[in-house]
Amino acid sequence: MILDSFRLDGRVALVTGGNRGLGQMCALALAEAGADIAVLGRTEPAETASLIKALGRRVAEVPCDLALADPAQLADAVATVAAQLGRIDILVNNAGIIRRAPAAEVTPTDWDEVMTVNLDAVFHLSQAAGRRMLAQGGGRIINVASMLSFQGGLRVPAYTAAKHAVLGLTRALANEWAGSGVNVNAIAPGYMATDNTAPLREDPIRAASILERIPAGRWGAPEDVMGAVVFLASDAARYVHGAVLPVDGGWLAR
Numbered sequence: 453m454i455l456d457s458f459r460l461d462g463r464v465a466l467v468t469g470g471n472r473g474l475g476q477m478c479a480l481a482l483a484e485a486g487a488d489i490a491v492l493g494r495t496e497p498a499e500t501a502s503l504i505k506a507l508g509r510r511v512a513e514v515p516c517d518l519a520l521a522d523p524a525q526l527a528d529a530v531a532t533v534a535a536q537l538g539r540i541d542i543l544v545n546n547a548g549i550i551r552r553a554p555a556a557e558v559t560p561t562d563w564d565e566v567m568t569v570n571l572d573a574v575f576h577l578s579q580a581a582g583r584r585m586l587a588q589g590g591g592r593i594i595n596v597a598s599m600l601s602f603q604g605g606l607r608v609p610a611y612t613a614a615k616h617a618v619l620g621l622t623r624a625l626a627n628e629w630a631g632s633g634v635n636v637n638a639i640a641p642g643y644m645a646t647d648n649t650a651p652l653r654e655d656p657i658r659a660a661s662i663l664e665r666i667p668a669g670r671w672g673a674p675e676d677v678m679g680a681v682v683f684l685a686s687d688a689a690r691y692v693h694g695a696v697l698p699v700d701g702g703w704l705a706r
């Protein structure tokens with residue numbers, strides 16, 4: 453039955469930044485669909501872990517600061533997941549940061565940190581997990597892109613550069629690995645109500661102009677990404693490679 457192809461029983465998923473926001477909902481969605489979950493991040497994901505356990509799934513917590521970890525440490529983190537949960541079938545590169553400043557005022561430190569977390573870590577984790585997926589004959593990598601994978605945005609140049617690159621990387625890896633059963637795709641959330649966008653929602657002028665442009669007439673909720681991540685992680689998406697799935701209330705269609 454088609455709905456059975458969405459189930460993830462027996463799979464192991466690694467979600468970065470799964471302690472809050474969109475990553476928490478990705479982790480819970482994959483767990484609800486049947487997967488065991490490793491949550492990688494710099495903050496203990498206590499709430500996420502207890503919710504996953506309540507669903508009857510196994511959970512591994514992988515402490516890692518993506519701004520500080522070098523490629524070898526990221527490979528070690530992936531190895532830890534395989535050691536604790538037995539394998540790795542799904543990687544969700546969700547963790548991300550944003551630094552808002554006019555381009556003329558962006559500091560080298562902020563530029564580097566955004567690129568390190570939002571792009572470099574995505575590649576190094578994908579490479580480490582991808583090697584295992586290639587060896588086992590299949591897997592799924594889901595990158596969290598953005599509207600700013602397509603548009604320039606306002607006063608977030610490093611974020612925009614990194615998210616454009618995440619889309620390019622998604623396609624590059626998909627091209628290489630599609631023939632080996634490893635599906636690499638991206639989700640592009642629109643304007644979602646998380647900590648990432650709190651400053652926008654607190655600015656009445658920006659908040660109103662963003663809301664006015666969203667065809668769905670509301671900001672996205674973190675739960676809105678749950679269906680997309682399960683689909684892309686599942687056998688239902690077995691012939692989907694290098695795609696970017698907007699979850700944006702119609703923002704890109706406008």
Ligand code: NAP
Pocket residue numbers: 468469470471472473474475492493494495516517518519520545546547548549569596597598599640641642643644645646647648649
């Ligand atoms: P969020 O609520 O701010 O959560 C960000 C997550 O990334 C947190 O779990 C955070 O962990 C983690 N993270 C940040 N820096 C890290 C580091 N150095 N090492 C490890 N983990 C780190 O943001 P969100 O809205 O859920 O964003 C999740 C993803 O969606 C990001 O890639 C973001 O760019 C993307 N996105 C968001 C929106 C939106 O409207 N919200 C739209 C498009 C794309 P800590 O709790 O330890 O900080």
